[in-house]
Amino acid sequence: MSNRMWGGRFAEGPDAIMEEINASIDYDRKLYQQDIAGSKAHVRMLAARNIVAGEDAETIAKGLDTIQAEIEAGAFEFSRALEDIHMNIEARLAELIGPTAGRLHTARSRNDQVATDFRIWVRDTLDTLDEQVTALIQALAERALEHAGDVMPGFTHLQSAQPVTFGHHLMAYVEMFARDRGRMRDARARMNECPLGAAALAGTSFPIDREMTAESLGFDRPTANSLDAVSDRDFVLEALSAAAISSMHLSRLAEEIVIWCSAQFGFVTLSDRFSTGSSIMPQKKNPDAAELVRAKTGRIYGGLTALLVMMKGLPLAYSKDMQEDKEQAFDALPSLSLALAAMTGMVRDLVPNTREMKKAAGSGYSTATDLADWLVRVLGIPFREAHHVTGRIVALAVERGVALHRIPLEDMQAVEPRITADIFTVLTVDKSVRSRTSYGGTAPANVRKQARRWLQRLEREAKKG
Ligand code: ARG
Numbered sequence: 432m433s434n435r436m437w438g439g440r441f442a443e444g445p446d447a448i449m450e451e452i453n454a455s456i457d458y459d460r461k462l463y464q465q466d467i468a469g470s471k472a473h474v475r476m477l478a479a480r481n482i483v484a485g486e487d488a489e490t491i492a493k494g495l496d497t498i499q500a501e502i503e504a505g506a507f508e509f510s511r512a513l514e515d516i517h518m519n520i521e522a523r524l525a526e527l528i529g530p531t532a533g534r535l536h537t538a539r540s541r542n543d544q545v546a547t548d549f550r551i552w553v554r555d556t557l558d559t560l561d562e563q564v565t566a567l568i569q570a571l572a573e574r575a576l577e578h579a580g581d582v583m584p585g586f587t588h589l590q591s592a593q594p595v596t597f598g599h600h601l602m603a604y605v606e607m608f609a610r611d612r613g614r615m616r617d618a619r620a621r622m623n624e625c626p627l628g629a630a631a632l633a634g635t636s637f638p639i640d641r642e643m644t645a646e647s648l649g650f651d652r653p654t655a656n657s658l659d660a661v662s663d664r665d666f667v668l669e670a671l672s673a674a675a676i677s678s679m680h681l682s683r684l685a686e687e688i689v690i691w692c693s694a695q696f697g698f699v700t701l702s703d704r705f706s707t708g709s710s711i712m713p714q715k716k717n718p719d720a721a722e723l724v725r726a727k728t729g730r731i732y733g734g735l736t737a738l739l740v741m742m743k744g745l746p747l748a749y750s751k752d753m754q755e756d757k758e759q760a761f762d763a764l765p766s767l768s769l770a771l772a773a774m775t776g777m778v779r780d781l782v783p784n785t786r787e788m789k790k791a792a793g794s795g796y797s798t799a800t801d802l803a804d805w806l807v808r809v810l811g812i813p814f815r816e817a818h819h820v821t822g823r824i825v826a827l828a829v830e831r832g833v834a835l836h837r838i839p840l841e842d843m844q845a846v847e848p849r850i851t852a853d854i855f856t857v858l859t860v861d862k863s864v865r866s867r868t869s870y871g872g873t874a875p876a877n878v879r880k881q882a883r884r885w886l887q888r889l890e891r892e893a894k895k896g
Pocket residue numbers: 455459514515541542545749751753754755
């Protein structure tokens with residue numbers, strides 16, 4: 432049997448393989464709510480513009496409500512032969528209300544229909560992700576405030592560089608996730624235009640009201656060009672790129688957590704709630720949640736790459752290739768959502784081992800820069816020369832296997848005679864971090880201020896709703 436919706440000119444039905452490659456119902460059934468909302472908005476507009484009778488529009492809208500209830504009750508029979516969610520719903524509508532159902536598709540095509548449904552899904556998903564990123568930012572800022580004064584080693588090249596505070600380190604991620612949130616908001620604002628009414632590609636001769644459908648579906652305005660409306664997938668791409676960048680940030684933090692909770696580092700202890708054990712090694716506590724957050728990045732980048740490649744050769748307007756957009760987003764965006772939730776849980780629960788971190792912060796001659804800065808500040812030595820003098824003192828410390836502040840004054844004076852005992856006031860890690868008061872620096876007072884600024888901002892946002 433040929434397709435009931437478009438089979439008029441076909442003598443034969445599709446090959447089984449054709450049906451398999453063509454059908455999207457197995458995944459686009461996820462869009463049933465958006466599809467029904469879109470259809471209701473469309474048919475009410477058609478009635479308002481006297482394109483269909485008001486009575487018919489209400490019969491159709493009621494039928495659609497029944498279908499929604501059927502789907503939600505698990506009582507709806509999805510059919511592959513009907514290809515996709517749009518035709519599955521329309522066919523059921525015809526069963527329920529008879530030929531009046533056929534009026535719904537006036538001045539519309541599946542091309543603008545799917546573009547509308549999917550935009551709504553991506554938009555609403557971005558809103559959920561926005562809330563989740565916000566929760567993560569909040570958790571990080573709270574932990575940062577709590578640990579604004581706890582010293583840890585700061586690294587470059589994963590080599591001990593200069594002491595920083597744990598709070599400062601966490602606040603670095605607050606900045607990253609705040610930018611991610613900004614990107615999601617930008618994408619949302621740009622994508623919030625309604626394609627419905629672009630019809631197949633050229634618009635329609637019916638006197639439709641696109642402003643009306645756009646508004647009733649929560650869009651800011653209708654799309655301005657019908658060809659673009661049905662062939663643009665920037666909205667998914669932007670959401671996926673924002674997601675990809677955010678998952679990269681999550682993955683970096685996850686990687687740090689994995690490193691930090693190794694026995695060799697011992698900087699943090701993960702809660703049991705976000706770890707697993709080993710079936711053979713009883714002593715093990717593995718950071719699986721962090722590892723999986725790190726791993727999810729692969730499929731999120733994969734979704735972005737797949738869609739970019741899929742789109743790059745498509746002439747205007749719609750091509751069936753675009754049907755493949757959905758699975759990518761349906762996998763990538765919920766993956767990000769899960770990763771955000773897991774990371775937020777880990778951040779809330781993790782216990783920093785502040786003594787271990789402080790001990791590590793003092794190793795590796797991490798206050799050497801403070802020593803050099805003292806030579807510049809107090810003795811007026813040019814920084815390059817101070818760097819050299821400090822290098823010689825560090826070499827002494829290395830030779831003796833002691834920390835910088837354990838080198839006796841006389842030995843330092845043998846390198847640079849003008850050094851006084853005052854030098855010892857800058858050589859401890861606490862002094863070091865406290866001195867870094869430049870804007871954006873790691874001084875605990877700075878960190879506290881930044882953490883509070885963020886927490887207050889989030890509170891204001893929450894109040895505004
Ligand atoms: N299932 C299709 C998709 O997801 C709907 C649009 C089909 N349009 C068409 N002209 N065949 O893209």
